[in-house]
Amino acid sequence: MATSTLPERAPAPAPALPLQQRHVGDRVFRLLLTLAAVAVPVLLAFLVLELWLGSRAAIERFGFDFVTSSTWDPVAERFGALPLVVGTLVSSFLALLIAVPLSLGVAIFLTEFAPGWLRQPVAFLIELLAAIPSVVYGLWGIFVLVPFLLRWVFPVLQDWLGFLPFFQGTIYGPSMFSASVILAIMVMPYVMSVSREVLLAVPPSQREAALALGATRWEAVMTAVVPYARSGIVGAVILGLGRALGETMAVTMLIGNRHDISASLFAPGYTMAAAIANEFAEAVADIHLAALSYVALLLFLVTVVVNALARLLIWRVARGVEGGRGA
Amino acid sequence: MTAVAPAFRIPPATTPATPSRTVLETERLTAMYGKVTALANVSLRFDANRVHALIGPSGCGKSTFLRTLNRMHELAEGGWITGRVLLDGEDVYAPRVNPMQLRKRVGMVFQKPTPFPTMSIYDNVAAGLRVDRGRAARVGLDETVERALRSAALWDEVKDRLRTSALGLSGGQQQRLCIARTIAPRPEVILLDEPTASLDPLGTQRIEELLFRLKEAFTIVIVTHNLQQAARVSDTTTFFYLGQMVETGPTRQIYTAPTEARTEAYITGRFG
Incomplete structure (x- = not known):
């Protein structure tokens, strides 16, 4: 150190800091954050309580039969939600079946194969899909997607796969299949962007290790990159599933809203969310309202159960490293 | 040039007197990142069955040089070269050369151990062989894996837990696992990029003995x-x-009687 920069005299000693001082701001801040953190679970508890109170009349009258019965007759005041539960699960499952391979393919392409200048713009555009209101998707579905599917896709599917019960029978425009396709498009940006983040987070050394063994780009992706990211990818799929289960508007506009279980995917169906949205405003009888609340409670339960299963899956996958395959 | 007095043990003359075949050779090799030259005009020969060390301060281009030898350099952003790299006399940058085939003959071990975390110990060693799908490499996989692990001096430590995760191994064991993975497909040349930089002294010693x-x-x-x-x-x-x-x-000559002043300065610790 150059001595010339030192002051000529030592500065006067500062007065000793008082040891006792209260930081009121800190306490207030802490209190506010605690309140915010507590508010969320409390809200959730109130939501469940409210759903349960609202549906109590229906629960007492129909009990568990509500879930296994298919009749939905507001006039006769007989309600069974099985087609709604089935419709929700089938449309979400089918949507993921379409969306997950596509999203993963895009994510892998964008992180591993696309030229640098293409990566950001494409990722941005796909993420922009998530910003489109679902009613717009619904309208687009009615005017563009459904006519397209009717003209080009459904007949071909029936020709090729008609031997399967899923593709038999009369072809309707608004149908389980149409709703699943629109759901797939809506779910894709979520699955894609989360998978992309996860793939980007894979250390480059993993790729290099595989490439140094003489792997092709594709083999490096499949042996090193995707396995490394797999629990994150499962997480991305679950996020998409959550979206698909609860999506209401676009599905209501495209699924046909028929309270029926049909093996054919070309036939109209119904989902829990769509039924609530369609009927709540028009329900006058108390028992009808209670039945719709019961449906809402079921939807909540289905979402919780599916998410719990999915978390279990992530957990299993994450620690499933032990005892890998092997010859 | 006066004699240098290094601060550590001078190596014994380990080089056998018998001449050896040249396996790998570079001719006027220049490696670039875009317009930045990382390494200029290097001509070197590497004889068979020898350990060749590349030394120098950080950023001197030694790692880049290593990565040109198995064509990993060109995977980096903007990486390209001029000059030639010859493996058994064959130009590895010739247009019809498949880099994947080259990397099966010139293996590489990295600075940090890079086991595949989702694979078992066995699968890690077999990874390079499985990449070579549909070949005879998959016949006798068990024997090949065992031989590679024995060669990497790891067999005795892992033979009872081949099916467990590679992440259960210590850093030094992981690095020896990576060496086993590299030698399992029987390359001719092994490139090691600071293989002990992240290891403790004991792990380092075992890798050195292995070499x-x-x-x-x-x-x-x-x-x-x-x-x-x-x-x-x-x-x-x-x-x-x-x-x-x-x-x-x-x-021995580089350490005791270097001809270049810069070499002497580096070896004696005056910079770097």
Whole structure:
């Protein structure tokens, strides 16, 4: 150190800091954050309580039969939600079946194969899909997607796969299949962007290790990159599933809203969310309202159960490293 | 040039007197990142069954040089080269050469252990063989894996837990696992990029001992920051500085009687 920069005299000693001082701001801040953190679970508890109170009349009258019965007759005041539960699960499952391979393919392409200048713009555009209101998707579905599917896709599917019960029978425009396709498009940006983040987070050394063994780009992706990211990818799929289960508007506009279980995917169906949205405003009888609340409670339960299963899956996958395959 | 007095043990003359076949050779090799030259005009020969050390301060281009030898350099953003790299006399940058095939003959071990975390120990060693799908490589996989693990001096430590995760191993064991993975497909040359940089002294010692045995079957090129290590393990040493190859020769000569002032300065610890 150059001595010339030192002051000529030592500065006067500062007065000793008082040891006792209260930081009121800190306490207030802490209190506010605690309140915010507590508010969320409390809200959730109130939501469940409210759903349960609202549906109590229906629960007492129909009990568990509500879930296994298919009749939905507001006039006769007989309600069974099985087609709604089935419709929700089938449309979400089918949507993921379409969306997950596509999203993963895009994510892998964008992180591993696309030229640098293409990566950001494409990722941005796909993420922009998530910003489109679902009613717009619904309208687009009615005017563009459904006519397209009717003209080009459904007949071909029936020709090729008609031997399967899923593709038999009369072809309707608004149908389980149409709703699943629109759901797939809506779910894709979520699955894609989360998978992309996860793939980007894979250390480059993993790729290099595989490439140094003489792997092709594709083999490096499949042996090193995707396995490394797999629990994150499962997480991305679950996020998409959550979206698909609860999506209401676009599905209501495209699924046909028929309270029926049909093996054919070309036939109209119904989902829990769509039924609530369609009927709540028009329900006058108390028992009808209670039945719709019961449906809402079921939807909540289905979402919780599916998410719990999915978390279990992530957990299993994450620690499933032990005892890998092997010859 | 006066005699240099290094601060550590001078290596014994390990190089056998018998001449050896040249396996790998570079001719006027220049490696670029875009317009930036990382390494200029390097001509070197690597003889079979020797350990060749590349030394030099950080950023001197020694790692880049290593990565041109198995064409990993061109995977980096903007990486390209001029000059030639010859493997058994064949130009590895010739247009019809498949880099994947080259990397099966010129294996590489990295600075940090890079086991595949989702795979078992067994699967890690077999990874390079499975990449070579549909070949005879998959016949006798168990024997090949065992042989590779024995060669990497890891077999006795892992033979009872081949199916467990590779992440259960210590850092040094993981690095030996990576060596086993690299030698399982039986390459001719093994490139090691500071393989002990992240290991403790014991792990480092075991890798160094391993190199003595491995050179009986392979040609080894090792990049190291550790001058003592280069002195201990190598038969020839090459000193890189600021993207130039300054000096190359038998390790003993480089450490005791370097011809270049910069080599002497680096070896005696005056910079770097």
